[in-house]
Amino acid sequence: MITTDQVTALAPDAKSFKAGKALATVMQWPLLGRDAQTLWGEVLGSGKNPYQTQVILGGFATKCSCPSRKFPCKHALALMFLAADDLSRLPEAEPPDWVKAWRASRTERAEKASAKKKASKKGPKDGVAAAKRVARREARVEEGLDILETYLLDLIRDGLTQERATDPASWEALGKRLVDCQAPGLAGYVRRLGELPHQETDWEHRMVHELGALHLLIETYRKRTKLSPDLRAEVEQQVGWPVDQDAVRASAPVTDTWFVAQRTLREVERLLTSSTWLYGRETGRWALLLNFAALPARPMDPWPIGSEVRTSLTFFPGLAPDRALAVDAQSATTLAASIPDPGESIEGMLERASRTLAINPWRTRHPFLLAGHPAEHAGKPVILDGSGHALPWKARGEDTTFLRSVCGGRPVMLAGEWDGYHLHLHAAADGLSWFSLRTHAA
Amino acid sequence: MKTPLTSTALLGSRRAHGFPPASHEALQPLWEALEKEEKTERALLRAAMVEHAAWHGGQRPLEDVVAPDACPLDTRPHIPPAAVGALQQMLTGHFAHLLGEWITMANRGGFAAPPRLIPDLLDLGRRHSEQRPALAQLVGDRGQWLAQEMKRWPWLAAELSGAPEPSSDAWLTGTLSERLKWLNFQCAHAPEVAARAVTESWQGDAPEAREHFTTIATRHPHPAQVDWLENLALKERRQATREAALRALMAIPESHVYGRSLERARSLLSVHRKTLRLSPPERFDSSWAHDGLQAKAPSAKGARAHWAQQILAMIPLSQWSEVTGSHDVFHLTLDPDWADTIRRAWVQSATRHHDAQTLPSVLHALAKDPGGHRQTWIMEILQTVPHDDRADFLEPLTLTHSEQCALLLRLLPPLDQQRHPRLHHIATHWIAQPKAPINRSDAVALAGCCDPAAIWAILDVIAKEPALTLAGEQFARALEFRQSYLSHFLT
Numbered sequence: 001m002i003t004t005d006q007v008t009a010l011a012p013d014a015k016s017f018k019a020g021k022a023l024a025t026v027m028q029w030p031l032l033g034r035d036a037q038t039l040w041g042e043v044l045g046s047g048k049n050p051y052q053t054q055v056i057l058g059g060f061a062t063k064c065s066c067p068s069r070k071f072p073c074k075h076a077l078a079l080m081f082l083a084a085d086d087l088s089r090l091p092e093a094e095p096p097d098w099v100k101a102w103r104a105s106r107t108e109r110a111e112k113a114s115a116k117k118k119a120s121k122k123g124p125k126d127g128v129a130a131a132k133r134v135a136r137r138e139a140r141v142e143e144g145l146d147i148l149e150t151y152l153l154d155l156i157r158d159g160l161t162q163e164r165a166t167d168p169a170s171w172e173a174l175g176k177r178l179v180d181c182q183a184p185g186l187a188g189y190v191r192r193l194g195e196l197p198h199q200e201t202d203w204e205h206r207m208v209h210e211l212g213a214l215h216l217l218i219e220t221y222r223k224r225t226k227l228s229p230d231l232r233a234e235v236e237q238q239v240g241w242p243v244d245q246d247a248v249r250a251s252a253p254v255t256d257t258w259f260v261a262q263r264t265l266r267e268v269e270r271l272l273t274s275s276t277w278l279y280g281r282e283t284g285r286w287a288l289l290l291n292f293a294a295l296p297a298r299p300m301d302p303w304p305i306g307s308e309v310r311t312s313l314t315f316f317p318g319l320a321p322d323r324a325l326a327v328d329a330q331s332a333t334t335l336a337a338s339i340p341d342p343g344e345s346i347e348g349m350l351e352r353a354s355r356t357l358a359i360n361p362w363r364t365r366h367p368f369l370l371a372g373h374p375a376e377h378a379g380k381p382v383i384l385d386g387s388g389h390a391l392p393w394k395a396r397g398e399d400t401t402f403l404r405s406v407c408g409g410r411p412v413m414l415a416g417e418w419d420g421y422h423l424h425l426h427a428a429a430d431g432l433s434w435f436s437l438r439t440h441a442a
Numbered sequence: 443m444k445t446p447l448t449s450t451a452l453l454g455s456r457r458a459h460g461f462p463p464a465s466h467e468a469l470q471p472l473w474e475a476l477e478k479e480e481k482t483e484r485a486l487l488r489a490a491m492v493e494h495a496a497w498h499g500g501q502r503p504l505e506d507v508v509a510p511d512a513c514p515l516d517t518r519p520h521i522p523p524a525a526v527g528a529l530q531q532m533l534t535g536h537f538a539h540l541l542g543e544w545i546t547m548a549n550r551g552g553f554a555a556p557p558r559l560i561p562d563l564l565d566l567g568r569r570h571s572e573q574r575p576a577l578a579q580l581v582g583d584r585g586q587w588l589a590q591e592m593k594r595w596p597w598l599a600a601e602l603s604g605a606p607e608p609s610s611d612a613w614l615t616g617t618l619s620e621r622l623k624w625l626n627f628q629c630a631h632a633p634e635v636a637a638r639a640v641t642e643s644w645q646g647d648a649p650e651a652r653e654h655f656t657t658i659a660t661r662h663p664h665p666a667q668v669d670w671l672e673n674l675a676l677k678e679r680r681q682a683t684r685e686a687a688l689r690a691l692m693a694i695p696e697s698h699v700y701g702r703s704l705e706r707a708r709s710l711l712s713v714h715r716k717t718l719r720l721s722p723p724e725r726f727d728s729s730w731a732h733d734g735l736q737a738k739a740p741s742a743k744g745a746r747a748h749w750a751q752q753i754l755a756m757i758p759l760s761q762w763s764e765v766t767g768s769h770d771v772f773h774l775t776l777d778p779d780w781a782d783t784i785r786r787a788w789v790q791s792a793t794r795h796h797d798a799q800t801l802p803s804v805l806h807a808l809a810k811d812p813g814g815h816r817q818t819w820i821m822e823i824l825q826t827v828p829h830d831d832r833a834d835f836l837e838p839l840t841l842t843h844s845e846q847c848a849l850l851l852r853l854l855p856p857l858d859q860q861r862h863p864r865l866h867h868i869a870t871h872w873i874a875q876p877k878a879p880i881n882r883s884d885a886v887a888l889a890g891c892c893d894p895a896a897i898w899a900i901l902d903v904i905a906k907e908p909a910l911t912l913a914g915e916q917f918a919r920a921l922e923f924r925q926s927y928l929s930h931f932l933t
Contacts, residue, residue, distance in 0.1 A: 004527055021536065025922045027905065027915075085524065085926060153483040159454025205444060208451045209497065212490025346503045354499040361495050377507045389503035398561065405560040405588050409512030420498045430558045433523050 002057070002087075003304040005436065007080040009265075010060060012070050012296050020077025026089055032082070033093040039083050040099045041090070043075045052098050053079050056106070059330060060300050063102055071297070137182050141239060144181025145218050148174070148190070152211055152218075160204055168194035185240030189214055206421070213362055233317035238362055243316055245325065253312035253327050256280035258287065259340050260303045260333070261369055261415040262426035263436060267295070274299035277367045277415070278313070278324075281340050286367045287313050287324040305427055306434030307333035319360035322367075339413050339429050344370050346389040353418060365417045372414050373407035374400055383423050386411050394422040399437070406430050447486070447493055455482050465493060513587030518554035525930035526556045528923070533562045537923050539854065539890045541566070542829060545576045547931045555580045560588055564595040572829075574601050589619055599623040600654050613639050622654050629662035637666045644674045652678055656686040663693035672699055676734050688734050689794055692758060699733045703756040704765060706730075710750060713768045720780040722750035747783045754787035758795040759804055772803040785811060785819065792823045801827070801835060809839045817845045821852050830856060837862045844879075847872075851887050859893040866893060870900055873907060873914050885913040889920035897925045 011017035023043065026032070030050060031042040037057055042050040045066055053064040053075040062076035072080075083090055095103075151174055155165055164170040171194025178187040193210055196203045220227070221235045237243060258278040266273045274291040291299040303309050311331035313324040344352070353366040374393065375384040381400055382390040395403075406412060406428055413434075416425035427436050446462035461482065464473040472492055479485035521529075525544075532541045548555070555563055560581050567577040578585070578601040586602065589595040599619035612624040628636035640655050647655070656675045659667050667690065675687035676699070691699040712719045726737040726749055733756070739748035762771045776784050788804050801823070808819050820839065824832050832855035841849070847868050857866045869888045872878035880888070892900060904910065904918045 021531075022919065025919045027901070027918045027922060085527070152487060153481075156451060156483040156486050157454055157456050159457065160452045162454075204452055205448050208448050208490045209494035211451075212487050212492070212494045215484075215487035216491045350501050350503060353501070357495065357499050361491070373509075375507050375510055377504055382504060382507055384507050384509055388507070388509070389505065390507040391503055401561050401588070401592055401594075402558065404510075404591060405584065406557045408557060408584050408587065409510050409591075420501065428558075430556060433526075435558065 002080060002084045003307075004081065004084045006301065006304045007077060007084050009301065010072060010080070010298055011077055012072070012298060016070050016072075016074050016077060019074035020081055023074055023078035024081035024085065026082070028078075029082070031096075032079075032090045033095070034083070034087075034090040035092060035095055038095060038099055038103065039079055039090055040095060041079050041082075043078065045075070051075055054099050054102060055079055055083075056103075057330075059302060061106070140181045141183050141241075144178045144183040144186060145221065145239075147177055147181070148186060149215070149218050152215055155211065160207060165207065166197045168198065170194075183240045185238050186214075186217075187240070189217075189238075200421075202421075217362060230317060230319055234319045234360065234362075237316070237318060248314050248316055248325050249327065251314045251317075253314045254280070254283060254285065254287075254324075255310075255312040256282050256285070257308050257310050258313070259308045259336055260305050261367070262417075263301065263305055264426055265299070270295045272297075272299055274301055276301060276303070277417075278303075278309075279340060279342070279367075279369055279415075281308070284342060286322055287315070288322045288367075289324060289326065302329055303333050305436045306336055306339075308336040309333045320356050320363070336434065339434055340369065341371065341413060342369050344368065345387050346370065346372070346383075346385045346391055347387070349418060350391075353420075365419055367415070367417050368423075369413065369415050371411035373409065373411050374403045383414065383425070384411075391418070392422045394424050399425075402437075403428065445493060447489055450486065451490070455486055461485070462489075466496065469493065469496060510591060511587075514583040516554045516582055516584055518552055518582065521548060521551075521553045521556055522930045525927050526559070528927035528930070529556070529559060533559065533566070537886055537890075537920055539886050540920070540924060542573060542576075542854075543856065543890060543924070544927060545573065545580055546830075547928065549576055549579050551931055553580075554582055555585065557584060560585050564589060564598065567597055567601075568595060571597070574598075578602055590617075593617050593619070595619070596622060596654065600626065600658060602626065613643070618651055618654070621651070622658065625655060626658050626661075629658055629664070629667075633662065633664035633666040636662075637664075637670055641670045641674070644670065649678070649680050649683070653680055653683045653686065656683050656690065660686050660690040660693070663690055665694055665696040668694055668697040672697065672732075676732070684734055685794070688756065692756060692795060699756075702733055703753070704761060706753045707757050707761075707765050710753060711766050713766055713771075713774065716774055717777060718766065718768075718771065718774040718784065719777045720750060720754075720784055722746035722780065722783070723753075747780070750780070751783050751787045751790065754784065755790035755794065757791065758797055759788065759791050759800040760795075760797045762800070770803075772800070772807045781811075782813070782815075785815075789819045789822055793826045796826060798827075798831070802838075805835055805839055809841060817841070817848060821849055824849070824853050824855075829854070833857050833862045833865055837865055843868065850891055851884050854887055854890055857891050857893050859896045865891075866896070870896075870903075873904060873910070873917065876909075876911060878911075878913070880913045880917075882913050882916040885917035886920040889917050889924065892921065892924075894924070894928055897921050897928075901925075 007020075008017060011020060029041045029043050033040050038054055039057065040052070040054040042052055045051045047066070051064055051066040053062070053066075055062045055072075055076055060072070060080075062072040064073045064075045066073055066075055068074065155162070160166075171190050175187040175191045175194075178184070178190065193207060193214075196207050196210070200206060217235060217238055220231070221239055224232045224235055227235070258280055261277050261279045263274060263276045266275070272293045272295060276289045276291070278287045278289065280287065291301055293299040309331050312327040314327060315321045316323045316325075349366070349368045349370060356363050356366060370385060372383040372385045374395070375382055375390060377390060377392075381393045381395040383393045384390040403425070413429040414425055415427040416423055418424075425437055427434060445465035447465060450458040450462040461473070461477045464470045469492060473489065476485045476489050479488075525548075529544055532538050532544060563577055563581055564585060567574045574597060578598055581598070586598060589598045596618045599622040602623060612620040616624065625636055625639070628639065644652065652675065656671070659671060659675075671687045671691050675683055676691070678684055678687070688699070691697045692703065694700060710721055710723065712721070723746065726745070731737065735749070735752045739745045757765060763769055768774060785808060788808065792801060792804055805820060805823065808816050820836075820841075824835060827835060832853045836846070836849060836853065836855065846865065850865060850869060855865075857869060859866045869891045872880050901918060901921055904914065907914065910918070
């Protein structure tokens with residue numbers, strides 16, 4: 001399955017999007033076809049011969065014989081738009097030779113890569129050097145923790161009205177020192193703290209609490225050799241130790257029919273992070289998939305919002321872990337026959353959040369799927385559920401008008417995240433379809 | 443929220459006096475232990491973590507929130523998702539020419555507008571008044587409910603006349619939308635009540651509201667409305683209000699303006715040997731100003747012609763036979779000195795009073811004009827005619843090819859290959875001509891006019907063309923786009 005939203009998200013820029021859209025007419029394509037894995041077509045371009053365009057479904061790998069250096073090029077986008085609009089326009093057929101050739105070369109390359117990987121793993125490892133590297137990093141991180149702790153203690157002693165608490169630049173400088181100390185997790189933490197005074201009206205209160213959480217992280221990390229494996233893995237990840245993804249993949253998988261509930265895209269210093277929350281229909285479990293890309297490339301998300309996928313996920317180690325990896329990212333999706341209703345109320349969601357916090361005090365975002373609708377309380381937007389309970393809602397711009405129209409004064413299924421202060425909504429049901437609020441806010 | 447701990451942290455432990463008290467009694471025992479710690483700063487950070495955990499773990503929902511009123515349930519079926527996708531594209535400017543057809547198709551199928559696009563559709567109605575009736579039907583009860591809840595889009599309330607009776611104090615205390623809804627209802631059911639209400643509140647109303655009131659009166663002409671229309675609305679500064687008032691009054695034969703207008707026109711017109719003669723007034727009678735006539739002519743126009751045109755344009759075309767005493771007034775030869783003035787008056791009157799009966803004869807008479815204005819005039823008139831009827835009026839007119847093409851582009855009438863063979867030919871045959879003066883935006887417009895039943899046939903012809911111009915490609919693209927959403931509506 002492939003949707004227009006998904007293809008739109010793949011376009012490297014507005015110009016390609018527009019050109020792709022304009023080319024998405026059957027008339028321009030003398031040849032169109034597909035099989036279970038690939039879409040292909042020949043498109044009339046400015047060259048003498050038509051360009052040969054193909055898209056591998058699942059991972060959206062594309063190849064085109066046009067000279068464009070954009071990726072994916074407008075022809076590949078157009079082919080995907082055509083398929084998203086009406087798949088029957090691409091008749092099922094035997095792939096032509098040029099499609100077979102590319103597929104064969106891809107398989108060959110993948111085999112070579114995995115063989116190389118295996119070889120490098122099997123190869124004699126310099127155990128001593130590796131241990132030395134780890135020891136060096138440990139020492140650096142310890143150094144970073146000392147710097148951070150001193151900074152925190154100074155802040156509390158001198159007061160939060162000081163410039164070093166309110167000026168993002170001083171937090172940024174601290175973040176850089178922590179990156180130098182190979183503790184990128186801590187660096188991200190303090191950069192977020194630097195943004196607080198300029199984003200929130202009750203920042204003092206939030207910052208005091210965040211400082212407390214950060215201090216607990218430092219204290220716990222220092223005792224890590226004596227901790228349970230889960231707690232140890234949690235604090236190490238929080239501080240910024242890399243996780244061995246192969247080990248994650250090798251852990252016990254959780255198989256379920258996952259509903260692709262919501263997706264957000266964030267850009268920090270030209271790095272795009274796409275976060276997708278999946279909800280397990282049978283286990284009732286939430287899983288977070290992260291996908292990264294450096295601009296101008298876009299993260300490739302094979303599973304569209306509102307679809308469901310029968311697949312296995314493996315979870316990262318940690319306390320009440322939610323971050324996961326897909327065992328097979330190429331698993332086929334289908335349009336969800338119905339939108340799952342976990343039957344959770346606002347009260348239930350808060351209870352679940354409390355339970356998670358009791359296990360993992362550093363958790364800041366709790367995903368939810370609940371039936372609610374917008375209302376007002378003391379002049380501020382809130383989301384109200386069917387049992388008359390409400391929570392503050394961070395509504396941006398035209399969100400209120402938009403969501404009111406979708407709800408019509410009645411609860412509809414909404415997906416989002418709760419950060420302990422506000423609900424952030426990312427997706428909603430409209431009649432039969434499930435859609436992302438982000439594409440609408442734009 | 444500010445706890446004692448936050449205050450201490452803001453001040454700094456160096457300056458604060460002692461350890462802050464616990465923010466909740468449940469935290470008291472922990473606080474006592476922390477207070478005894480050697481390093482105050484560290485103890486404060488630990489206390490912050492405890493408070494953090496307590497605060498987040500103990501969050502309670504807000505309870506006394508009042509739920510907004512729910513909108514009536516829409517029983518109409520949902521629009522197929524693929525057709526919704528096409529609407530979304532058009533709302534962002536892609537083939538926006540075709541929006542009208544999409545909306546008509548949705549209404550014809552009895553579908554409900556997709557709730558998430560209702561705000562965009564209501565915004566569309568704010569900009570495009572000709573789409574308002576169709577949009578009001580499409581957005582339905584939910585659109586009305588939303589406009590009321592958000593206190594936006596007052597045009598919608600003015601559009602809905604068949605709505606149930608609104609509450610009685612809506613006129614005095616309601617929002618503009620609620621007042622318009624009330625007035626609409628009263629104009630239809632109790633015109634006297636409506637007239638009294640408008641007369642009493644006129645002084646305090648904003649010009650925008652006054653314009654809406656007068657527009658509503660044009661839809662429900664009734665003798666009871668004459669007083670305020672003549673004495674208040676016709677003297678309004680806003681031209682749109684004056685124009686609407688005149689329209690309403692001319693639809694009420696009991697009004698003074700109506701009687702005086704007919705009398706004035708009669709005094710100017712005469713028929714002599716199959717020729718319609720016009721004797722324009724020599725001077726401007728100051729009493730005419732009460733009926734909305736203007737004494738001062740625009741710079742490029744003679745004063746007498748200006749007065750005569752205003753006088754003639756006031757009377758509906760259906761009254762011309764009576765005023766002149768001639769049955770086929772539109773077939774008479776026109777006074778050679780004043781032919782243009784008479785024609786201009788016809789155009790103005792036709793656009794003002796919308797009279798479908800006389801329209802074919804008037805259009806025919808205008809098409810015979812050898813001067814260079816006929817295209818503009820016909821366009822002005824047909825722009826006030828509902829989209830679906832335009833082609834029926836345009837098809838029989840004898841015009842040049844380029845004039846017809848220009849009119850098609852401006853009027854965008856939906857064509858029927860059988861009923862409008864000439865126009866349909868004009869809309870499609872240019873593809874084969876490499877030098878046709880059609881640009882890409884024109885091509886989309888023409889594609890929107892083509893008979894939906896003929897789209898496949900046209901695309902087949904295009905596919906056989908060896909080389910297409912850019913406009914030709916755009917034409918085919920627009921046709922394919924149309925075909926795709928039309929097919930979604932039919933399935």
